[in-house]
Amino acid sequence: ILGGYEARPHLKPFMASLQLDGQHVCGGFLVAEQWVLSAAHCTEETGDKLFQVLLGAHSLTEQEPHKRLYRVRAQFPHPGSNKHNNKDDLLLLQLEEKAELNADVQVLPFQREDRDVAPDTVCEVAGWGITSHSGRRPDRLQQVERPVISRDVCNHRTRHDGTITNNMMCTDSRRKDTCKGDSGGPLVCGGVAEGVVTAGSRVCGNYKKPAIYTRLAPYAAWIDGVMASADG
Numbered sequence: 458i459l460g461g462y463e464a465r466p467h468l469k470p471f472m473a474s475l476q477l478d479g480q481h482v483c484g485g486f487l488v489a490e491q492w493v494l495s496a497a498h499c500t501e502e503t504g505d506k507l508f509q510v511l512l513g514a515h516s517l518t519e520q521e522p523h524k525r526l527y528r529v530r531a532q533f534p535h536p537g538s539n540k541h542n543n544k545d546d547l548l549l550l551q552l553e554e555k556a557e558l559n560a561d562v563q564v565l566p567f568q569r570e571d572r573d574v575a576p577d578t579v580c581e582v583a584g585w586g587i588t589s590h591s592g593r594r595p596d597r598l599q600q601v602e603r604p605v606i607s608r609d610v611c612n613h614r615t616r617h618d619g620t621i622t623n624n625m626m627c628t629d630s631r632r633k634d635t636c637k638g639d640s641g642g643p644l645v646c647g648g649v650a651e652g653v654v655t656a657g658s659r660v661c662g663n664y665k666k667p668a669i670y671t672r673l674a675p676y677a678a679w680i681d682g683v684m685a686s687a688d689g
């Protein structure tokens with residue numbers, strides 16, 4: 458997160474850190490007791506390794522009462538996701554067991570009504586992604602508030618030039634923005650997850666490249682279907 462600030466500890470109990478060999482790679486959030494939602498692009502340089510999912514955390518290193526690392530039973534990238542574009546950039550992770558819910562570990566509902574969030578709506582995004590262009594990685598969860606911008610503005614030829622589909626949304630990226638390591642985290646508007654951070658053009662903090670999110674409402678049936686099929 459560029460231009461943000463340290464979140465109030467454990468006030469975003471839905472936040473997940475997707476880790477490989479103890480290293481934070483991407484964000485995510487608890488969408489059901491045994492399921493975390495993130496971005497398919499997060500599996501790019503991971504080969505066939507499975508993530509581990511850290512829940513209940515504020516600091517990535519310090520001991521905290523409800524912090525717990527979960528193994529992943531299976532990972533389900535959206536079948537339409539690919540490394541050449543941002544389409545269908547969603548990843549569902551089935552935890553080895555149901556997460557133990559408590560004050561620091563809670564599910565976040567996602568938007569099921571397929572209607573665009575109004576431009577200028579201020580939403581918030583949190584993550585352990587880099588906090589500077591030099592690539593500084595924070596130990597504690599950061600957050601920033603960002604206004605939604607219309608798809609037409611975001612698709613202007615000087616911005617994302619027509620690549621933003623109806624399944625995507627954008628927020629202003631002047632100075633305050635998402636960045637490397639924030640992918641997979643939720644865009645929360647009015648207490649509901651409306652989107653998931655995607656790396657998009659991988660540029661951070663440049664107003665000419667607004668932040669891009671995969672909208673969740675269009676994928677409600679896929680999310681429910683995967684969870685129902687694998688839960689058994």
Ligand SMILES: NCc1cccc(NC(=O)c2cccc3[nH]c(C(N)=O)cc23)c1
Binds near residue numbers: 630634661667
């Ligand atoms: N705001 C959009 C946004 C949202 C989420 C992730 C990113 N970016 C990256 O995933 C990324 C990946 C690789 C090298 C990188 N270098 C930088 C950089 N130094 O800015 C970013 C990256 C951008």
